[in-house]
Amino acid sequence: MAAPSGQLKASRYFIALALILVALFSLVFFTGDKKPHPKLGLDLQGGTSMTLKAATLGGQAPDKDRLERARQIIASRVDSTGVSEPEVVTEGNSNIVVNVAGKNDKADLRRLVAPAELRFRKVVAAVPDTAGVEPTPTPSASASGSAAPAPSASGSATPAPSASGNASAAAGASAAPSASATPDVSLEKRRAAVIAKLGPAYQAAQAIQSPEQVTPQQLAALKPFGELSADEVAALPADIQFNVPTITCKQLNGRMPGSISDPKQTVVACGKDVGATEKYKLDVAKVVGEDVKDAGFTNQPTQGWVVNLSFKNQDKWTNLSKEVFGAGAADKSQRQVAIVLDNQVVSAPSIEGVMTGDAQIYGQFSREDVVTLAQQLKYGSLPLSFAIEDFTTVTPTLGTQQMKMGLLAGAIGVALVILYCLFYYRALGLVVILSLLASGVLVFASLVLLGRFQGYTLSLAGIAGFIVAIGITADSFVVYFERLKDEVKDGRTVRSAVPRAWVRARRTILSADTVSFLAAAVLYVLAIGAVKGFAFTLGLSTLIDVLVVFLFTHPLVALLSRSSTFTSPRISGLGNLRSDKAITASQTGRLGAVRTKES
Amino acid sequence: MSIFHRLYRGETKTDFIGHRKRWYIASAIIILICLGSLVFRGFNFGIEFAGGSQFQVPKQPGVSLEDVRGAVEGQGITVVSAQATGSGDSGRYVVRTPQIKDEVQRTAAINAVEKAAHVENVTINEVSSSWGKAVTNKALLALVVFLVVVGAYIWIRFEQKMAIAAIAALGHDLLLTAGIYSLVGFEVTPGTIVGLLTILGFSLYDTVVAFDKVDENTRGLLGSSRYTYAEAANLAVNQTLMRSINTSLIGLLPVAGLLFVGAGMLGVGTLKDLALVLFVGMLTGAYSSLFLATPWLVDLKLMDQRYKLHTQRVLAKRAAVAKSAEAGAEDKAVRARAGADGADDEDAHALAASSAPRVGAKPTGGKQAQQRKRSGGGKRR
Numbered sequence: 001m002a003a004p005s006g007q008l009k010a011s012r013y014f015i016a017l018a019l020i021l022v023a024l025f026s027l028v029f030f031t032g033d034k035k036p037h038p039k040l041g042l043d044l045q046g047g048t049s050m051t052l053k054a055a056t057l058g059g060q061a062p063d064k065d066r067l068e069r070a071r072q073i074i075a076s077r078v079d080s081t082g083v084s085e086p087e088v089v090t091e092g093n094s095n096i097v098v099n100v101a102g103k104n105d106k107a108d109l110r111r112l113v114a115p116a117e118l119r120f121r122k123v124v125a126a127v128p129d130t131a132g133v134e135p136t137p138t139p140s141a142s143a144s145g146s147a148a149p150a151p152s153a154s155g156s157a158t159p160a161p162s163a164s165g166n167a168s169a170a171a172g173a174s175a176a177p178s179a180s181a182t183p184d185v186s187l188e189k190r191r192a193a194v195i196a197k198l199g200p201a202y203q204a205a206q207a208i209q210s211p212e213q214v215t216p217q218q219l220a221a222l223k224p225f226g227e228l229s230a231d232e233v234a235a236l237p238a239d240i241q242f243n244v245p246t247i248t249c250k251q252l253n254g255r256m257p258g259s260i261s262d263p264k265q266t267v268v269a270c271g272k273d274v275g276a277t278e279k280y281k282l283d284v285a286k287v288v289g290e291d292v293k294d295a296g297f298t299n300q301p302t303q304g305w306v307v308n309l310s311f312k313n314q315d316k317w318t319n320l321s322k323e324v325f326g327a328g329a330a331d332k333s334q335r336q337v338a339i340v341l342d343n344q345v346v347s348a349p350s351i352e353g354v355m356t357g358d359a360q361i362y363g364q365f366s367r368e369d370v371v372t373l374a375q376q377l378k379y380g381s382l383p384l385s386f387a388i389e390d391f392t393t394v395t396p397t398l399g400t401q402q403m404k405m406g407l408l409a410g411a412i413g414v415a416l417v418i419l420y421c422l423f424y425y426r427a428l429g430l431v432v433i434l435s436l437l438a439s440g441v442l443v444f445a446s447l448v449l450l451g452r453f454q455g456y457t458l459s460l461a462g463i464a465g466f467i468v469a470i471g472i473t474a475d476s477f478v479v480y481f482e483r484l485k486d487e488v489k490d491g492r493t494v495r496s497a498v499p500r501a502w503v504r505a506r507r508t509i510l511s512a513d514t515v516s517f518l519a520a521a522v523l524y525v526l527a528i529g530a531v532k533g534f535a536f537t538l539g540l541s542t543l544i545d546v547l548v549v550f551l552f553t554h555p556l557v558a559l560l561s562r563s564s565t566f567t568s569p570r571i572s573g574l575g576n577l578r579s580d581k582a583i584t585a586s587q588t589g590r591l592g593a594v595r596t597k598e599s
Numbered sequence: 600m601s602i603f604h605r606l607y608r609g610e611t612k613t614d615f616i617g618h619r620k621r622w623y624i625a626s627a628i629i630i631l632i633c634l635g636s637l638v639f640r641g642f643n644f645g646i647e648f649a650g651g652s653q654f655q656v657p658k659q660p661g662v663s664l665e666d667v668r669g670a671v672e673g674q675g676i677t678v679v680s681a682q683a684t685g686s687g688d689s690g691r692y693v694v695r696t697p698q699i700k701d702e703v704q705r706t707a708a709i710n711a712v713e714k715a716a717h718v719e720n721v722t723i724n725e726v727s728s729s730w731g732k733a734v735t736n737k738a739l740l741a742l743v744v745f746l747v748v749v750g751a752y753i754w755i756r757f758e759q760k761m762a763i764a765a766i767a768a769l770g771h772d773l774l775l776t777a778g779i780y781s782l783v784g785f786e787v788t789p790g791t792i793v794g795l796l797t798i799l800g801f802s803l804y805d806t807v808v809a810f811d812k813v814d815e816n817t818r819g820l821l822g823s824s825r826y827t828y829a830e831a832a833n834l835a836v837n838q839t840l841m842r843s844i845n846t847s848l849i850g851l852l853p854v855a856g857l858l859f860v861g862a863g864m865l866g867v868g869t870l871k872d873l874a875l876v877l878f879v880g881m882l883t884g885a886y887s888s889l890f891l892a893t894p895w896l897v898d899l900k901l902m903d904q905r906y907k908l909h910t911q912r913v914l915a916k917r918a919a920v921a922k923s924a925e926a927g928a929e930d931k932a933v934r935a936r937a938g939a940d941g942a943d944d945e946d947a948h949a950l951a952a953s954s955a956p957r958v959g960a961k962p963t964g965g966k967q968a969q970q971r972k973r974s975g976g977g978k979r980r
Contacts, residue, residue, distance in 0.1 A: 413853030
């Protein structure tokens with residue numbers, strides 16, 4: 001039998017609850033961005049969400065490390081597209097979820113998962129990108145127009161060969177691969193369509209021999225090229241892509257997936273660095289990613305950070321270096337090899353000699369640079385191949401609308417529950433309202449904090465979880481109040497019934513909440529997608545429900561049970577349950593109360 | 600006394616257990632229909648299962664559903680379905696197509712839809728055919744784990760037979776809900792599956808509350824011959840009836856709000872999928888926890904020889920008492936009154952005396968006291 005709940009005890013509970021609230025809300029208002037806003041999911045604020053599943057042999061879950069590495073690479077690819085606050089997380093043991101808020105380019109995300117491939121290509125010519133600037137072709141150092149591969153077997157085969165790093169060493173992978181490669185048939189068609197679209201500008205472009213020789217008049221005629229989409233640019237022949245200065249690196253980097261992965265084609269690609277970007281014309285790929293055996297990095301006293309590279313097919317590499325080194329031209333830019341990943345040149349070191357063994361790439365690298373470059377060389381791109389499982393774009397308008405609708409549904413739900421409780425439990429209904437309010441406040445603070453510190457985002461399914469949880473929370477009150485009714489019916493005064501009913505109801509509430517929580521926990525751990533958000537809020541509400549019932553509802557009822565107004569039958573809806581005898585007893589004083597309390 | 604008032608006081612006398620054969624037959628017929636529908640009709644799966652693309656645009660004045668549909672078809676894409684959903688400001692057109700693999704075609708379709716619908720942005724949802732399957736597999740796994748964990752919990756907290764009855768009732772709910780989905784042809788999406796799993800918690804909630812009371816009422820039952828297990832269980836169901844109705848109603852009210860907004864105002868999407876399955880499932884859950892879970896528990900218990908014999912003993916004793924009571928009609932009233940606070944045997948007299956045996960859990964439960972209470976309560980209402 002519980003001790004009679006004295007005044008002190010009830011206030012102790014309230015103080016505990018108040019302390020929790022103060023703690024939560026001071027965290028809300030004094031940490032992070034200090035704004036009381038929960039982090040909204042994409043379906044509530046608009047945005048694009050993509051779920052990628054790692055494709056493995058036999059469908060087993062991939063290696064954890066590889067999944068994490070893939071996530072990092074995808075994350076850096078997303079970052080490089082310039083979207084704000086992208087979120088790339090692993091989900092379960094084989095999924096990666098990419099979330100990008102707000103409006104963004106329709107196809108961009110889809111391209112992030114292309115199995116981009118590593119290629120080593122001889123640099124045939126290079127020209128600075130003219131993006132943005134009114135293109136006055138600055139004749140850059142030297143770019144030989146002739147692409148004749150001249151395998152001049154020059155002697156100086158250095159035993160310890162090294163390749164000096166070009167300054168354009170990479171940071172992060174490049175941006176624009178896409179999920180599906182377009183078949184060649186459609187390439188022909190698209191090329192024809194683009195040529196038709198360009199009209200006279202295409203003829204003007206065909207007349208150009210080298211980007212350095214473009215006259216201002218020609219440039220004006222070439223303007224339409226600047227308005228082409230990346231996909232349209234990709235359909236053009238490589239010569240045109242290189243020669244027309246109005247085709248910018250932005251367009252080239254946005255090209256379709258695999259558009260330059262064919263090793264048998266000469267291609268055009270841009271350097272990775274922002275600002276001083278070179279546009280490279282590249283020979284066929286004579287060494288590909290599969291030829292690389294290993295790549296690592298070391299810090300050397302003279303050269304600083306260097307990347308070490310070894311090959312499986314040493315012959316191929318030796319031949320390539322021989323071809324590129326040629327007669328050992330004095331100008332480094334005439335003996336460069338471009339390392340091409342995805343659609344971009346991540347590094348273009350110049351060759352110092354014919355390489356018969358491992359290679360070293362050095363330059364003014366930071367540690368980060370060499371780590372990235374070594375990883376890119378080693379893994380080419382993603383260590384796993386991915387399939388797009390789910391791709392959803394929600395417009396911001398629809399997001400706001402869904403948010404409003406979710407809140408409306410919640411308001412309707414709360415209103416219905418409150419009306420019912422007032423009708424059924426009368427004054428106890430007020431307790432329900434206050435308790436729901438208390439748990440609402442707690443839930444809100446938890447949401448803001450979870451969003452801030454755990455990155456939890458509130459989705460539409462999450463809102464649905466909360467609405468469903470209103471029922472769970474109110475159910476606890478029902479169990480308690482029904483117990484209270486039972487006790488009162490047995491002839492106790494409301495006051496003495498409260499502690500008795502509480503002891504029994506507590507047991508039932510805990511069992512029932514355990515079942516609810518188990519359901520939510522199992523769902524959360526095992527489920528994927530929107531299910532997780534739903535399960536999370538359901539579980540959270542169940543926990544908060546227990547907190548509220550113990551620290552708020554029960555003490556409140558105990559407190560009220562001492563007020564004669566509240567316990568009057570008309571108000572509490574409890575009195576009419578009691579037998580005449582019991583009512584008489586309580587009306588003739590506190591006798592009945594005292595007796596039962598001691599029983 | 601109104602039925603509501605009796606409910607409120609927890610004094611209904613519905614014979615849930617005695618008529619259990621009726622509920623069994625009714626449920627068996629319903630379940631058979633559901634199974635038939637599952638086998639022959641199957642489900643109406645959403646795009647998450649078949650794979651495909653869905654374009655959503657807000658309704659704009661002067662744009663018809665045909666315009667949007669035509670825009671998609673104009674790109675050489677087959678349209679699986681096109682519908683106008685939602686109302687007022689949230690009115691939308693939804694066009695579904697098989698999965699579009701060609702990126703160029705997709706972009707062209709999006710552009711065409713934007714143009715036709717006079718909007719700047721289209722809400723797109725594309726899923727591979729394996730996505731729905733992945734979600735379902737995870738959900739099934741969650742279901743199995745959940746059943747095991749909760750079964751173990753009830754087993755430990757109550758007893759083995761209660762765990763079996765509760766899990767069986769759950770199975771019934773799942774089957775019935777699935778059957779209704781199949782029969783009506785509601786669309787099955789991953790949201791539906793999630794909702795279905797959530798029902799489990801709710802359905803169990805009621806069952807746990809009722810079993811809690813059964814547990815309390817039948818403690819020490821075998822030691823007395825006051826009433827049979829079935830009667831004690833029936834009393835528990837009646838005593839918790841209002842609580843069950845209340846919890847079900849209070850659970851259903853927010854879901855009704857969700858359903859109203861989800862289905863009525865938005866038309867498609869997570870809210871509707873969740874709300875619909877919760878609504879259907881919670882109704883079936885309320886039904887099964889009242890009409891099936893406890894009766895099953897009683898049947899399971901009566902398979903136990905001890906309870907069987909106990910029931911026979913109680914009935915035999917009651918018959919004997921009734922006989923002797925008939926003999927002395929005068930004696931009856933006196934004994935019944937005495938039985939109010941009396942020991943087991945006297946109580947049995949009282950039970951026999953009122954032709955429909957009312958099993959009172961309360962020691963103060965005599966007929967007169969009951970009458971008093973009723974009139975007192977009546978006045979106060």
